[in-house]
Amino acid sequence: MAVASFIAPVIASPLGFLSPENLLEWAGPIAIWVAVGIVFAECGLLFGFFLPGDSLLFVVGLFVGNGTIDMPITLVCALLFVAAFAGNLVGYAVGYHTGPALFRREDSRIFKKKYIDHTEEFFNRYGAAAIIIGRFIAIVRTFITVLAGASRMDFKRYCLYSAIGALLWAVGLTLLGYLIGNVPVIKNNLEIAIILIVIVSTVPIFIHRLKSRSAAKHGG
Numbered sequence: 335m336a337v338a339s340f341i342a343p344v345i346a347s348p349l350g351f352l353s354p355e356n357l358l359e360w361a362g363p364i365a366i367w368v369a370v371g372i373v374f375a376e377c378g379l380l381f382g383f384f385l386p387g388d389s390l391l392f393v394v395g396l397f398v399g400n401g402t403i404d405m406p407i408t409l410v411c412a413l414l415f416v417a418a419f420a421g422n423l424v425g426y427a428v429g430y431h432t433g434p435a436l437f438r439r440e441d442s443r444i445f446k447k448k449y450i451d452h453t454e455e456f457f458n459r460y461g462a463a464a465i466i467i468g469r470f471i472a473i474v475r476t477f478i479t480v481l482a483g484a485s486r487m488d489f490k491r492y493c494l495y496s497a498i499g500a501l502l503w504a505v506g507l508t509l510l511g512y513l514i515g516n517v518p519v520i521k522n523n524l525e526i527a528i529i530l531i532v533i534v535s536t537v538p539i540f541i542h543r544l545k546s547r548s549a550a551k552h553g554g
């Protein structure tokens with residue numbers, strides 16, 4: 335139940351007003367800049383945790399492939415990489431200066447302390463590698479940057495892992511959408527494809543929670 339409520343905002347996004355396809359179509363000629371802003375916010379600003387990430391990048395690539403976004407794929411990937419990397423730097427700074435206060439923050443209608451708790455468990459388990467792995471996990475990619483700053487993770491090492499993560503996540507998923515997004519079976523079932531991407535991005539959360547519970551029982 336706890337895990338289900340943890341990922342509920344993520345699953346709800348593609349089905350509601352935050353559908354990446356709807357957002358980009360609504361943005362029209364500034365679609366790429368809207369995407370850049372969303373990627374930056376999700377990686378660096380705490381309120382960005384509910385925004386579409388994986389699915390948005392995939393749809394951006396698809397839109398570049400079919401001409402809806404009239405911009406070279408290399409430039410699009412470069413912009414999204416910079417947004418993802420810069421977002422991580424901002425997230426680190428937020429955690430460095432306000433981390434302790436964030437850990438004491440009370441629940442609100444949107445923010446839940448369990449988001450921090452689950453991310454902290456993930457960070458403690460995987461250490462620096464969590465900066466890369468966390469890119470592909472909804473909600474975790476937002477709070478992992480704050481935790482890195484709050485824990486005073488070595489900044490040079492953090493920048494290296496952030497760059498690798500931005501390359502694999504922002505560039506990788508965008509290229510995936512560009513290369514296969516317009517394949518008929520995917521293009522004609524885009525909503526299903528987006529839902530599958532979101533589900534895949536939440537699978538590590540389930541696995542991590544199951545392992546944590548198993549370890550807790552074994553320890554008890």
